[in-house]
Amino acid sequence: MTVTHEEFRQHTREFLAVNAVPRTGPPVEWTEHKMVEACRRFHGALADAGLGGITYPVEHGGQGLDKSYLEVFNQEVAKYQAPLLPTAISHGMCLPVINEFGTPEQKARHQARIIRCDEIWCQMFSEPGAGSDVASLAMRAVRDGDEWVLNGQKVWTSGAQYCDFGLCVARTDPAQPKHRGLSMFIVDLTLPGVDIRPLRQMNGSSHFNEIYLTDVGVGHECLVGGEGNGWNVAVAMLMYERVAIGAGSSGAMSQAMGSAKLIKEARRRGRGRDPVVRDALADLYIRERIQKFIGMRIRQAAESGRAPGPEGSIAKLNAAILSRRSSDVAIELAGASGQAWDAADEDGADEWASAVIGAPAMxxxxxxNEVQRNIIGERVLGLPKEPDPFKGQPWEEVPRS
Ligand SMILES: Cc1cc2nc3c(=O)[nH]c(=O)nc-3n(C[C@H](O)[C@H](O)[C@H](O)COP(=O)(O)OP(=O)(O)OC[C@H]3O[C@@H](n4cnc5c(N)ncnc54)[C@H](O)[C@@H]3O)c2cc1C
Known part of the structure; x- marks a missing residue:
């Protein structure tokens, strides 16, 4: 018998009351290490309680429920300071890709472990010479018997410093045009030849990494979606990423400074009646509502079984604009303390400043944003495609820096 939404909500509430700290409680101070440990514990307990991997098949550690139950879970978990950030990519992007493209063996080997966070995964796409145009990437994978040998460099790999596996797109056939000669691999990040180097950001933390792969051998069974099909797998993963960021399904990259928080701050700082501030706050509130509706639309489309499409780009673009605007209002309210702060500041200026510094990342x-606008232009508005003078030419013959 299927559990009703109300029963599911009640069970979720009981679980969260015991296993997480409410947002109304004292803020939980997590170092990265503690957050990752807490995340692994939290998801293990969720799975034990029958709440892990809500929409994934029961035989692979999920609950086999439809997306409406996930929506209920997200509504409840949003009231808590749950340690979800390390799973934004692992659960938001890698898990659905393994579910969609993985072999039965890959699903059996990894899905339940990803759901429980016994394994946390990262996304290894960007390279120093291939970001927006990720299909031009140069990481090589060469077949050697039952193995593929990977060589090259990835960059901006979020969370790799604590991850166990990465989904890595590499070039398996340089004689093909750039989109065709790619394949996706599961890479165990503890293998010899994997060198993960954290990059220091302007806010002092090290969220990203460079990853150098030198003669890293992965078994043929680590190929995801078949040889030469890496671009299709990568595009699906990018769609999941945009939806996760834009529709907030992971809950991890949502805007740090929401209008409700800023309205409270404006009042606390005696700016609640300032017409310029009120105008900015009203604008923010309206945009947040629009974002919420875009998110609802995307989730409803997903519930009806449609794969994510260009609406993910609309949501992602709007989320980035919103993030920027809310940080602009925050900095306006914070004044000088939004730019120069002390850890001992009592008015939370450090949190404000880090939201402001973090906003461009979105x-x-x-x-x-430019790439999302291109996608919307081409796939929603029907504008002509961007010209590519090297279209159809073998990747190895295309000049690159
Ligand atoms: C917070 C954060 C987390 C990230 N995490 C990951 C991760 O986990 N894994 C991963 O693989 N990557 C990750 N990335 C990398 C991210 O995907 C790339 O930074 C992004 O795709 C842009 O690539 P680039 O930095 O090489 O910029 P470039 O592609 O070099 O772009 C430079 C500028 O040119 C513009 N531009 C480029 N092409 C066009 C065009 N055709 N039309 C108009 N303008 C154009 C861009 O908009 C940009 O302003 C992350 C980045 C950030 C900020």
Whole structure:
């Protein structure tokens, strides 16, 4: 017998009351290490309680429920300070890709472990010479008997410093045009030849990494979606990424400074009646509502079984604009303390400043605003495609820097 939404909600509430701290409680201070540990514990407990991998098949560690139950779970978990950030990519992008393209063996080997966070995964796409035009990437994978040997460099790999596996797109046939000669691999990040180097950001943290692969041998069984099909797998993963960022399904990359919080701050700082501030807050509120409706539309389309399409780009673009605007209002309210702060500041200026410094990332991660506009122009508005003078030419013959 299928559980009703109300029963499911009640069970989720009982679980969260015991296993997470409400948002109304004291803020939980997590170092990255503690957050990752807490995340692994939290998802293990979720799975034990019958709440892990809600929409995934029961035989692979999920609950076999439809997306409406996920919506219920997300509504409830949003009231808590749950340690979800390390799973944004692992659950938001890698798990659905394994579910869609993985072999039965890959699903049996990994899905339940990803759901429980016994394995956390990252996305290894971008390279120093291939970001927006990721199909031009140069990481090589060469077949050697039962193995593929990978060589090259990835960059901007979020969370690799604590991840166990990566989904890595590499070039298996340089004689093919750029989109065709690619394949997707599961890479165990503990293998010899994997060198993960954290990059330091302007806010002091190290969220991204460079990853160098030198003669890293992965078994043929690590190929996801078949040889030469890497671009299709990568595109599906990018769609999941945009939806996760834009529709907030992972709950991890949502805007740090929402209008409700900013309205409270404006009042606290005696700016609640300032017409310029009120105008900016009203604008923000309206845009948030629009974002919410875009998210609902995407989730409803997903519930009816449609694969994510260009609406993910609309959501992602709007989320980036919203993030920027809310940080602009925050900095306006914070004044000088939004730019120079002390850890001991009592008015939370450090949190404000880090939201402001972090806002531009939203306009780049998962494809830049310009790239989303191109996709919307071509796939929604029907505008002509961007000209590519090297279209159809073998990748190895295309000049690159
Ligand atoms: C927070 C964050 C997390 C990330 N996490 C990951 C990750 O986990 N894994 C991963 O693989 N990558 C990750 N990335 C990398 C991200 O995908 C790339 O930074 C992004 O795709 C842009 O590529 P690029 O930095 O090489 O910029 P470029 O592609 O070099 O672009 C430079 C500028 O040119 C513009 N531009 C490029 N092409 C066009 C065009 N055709 N039309 C108009 N303008 C154009 C861009 O908009 C941009 O302003 C992350 C990035 C950020 C900021």
């Amino acid at each position: 306009a780049i991660a998962g494809g830049t």
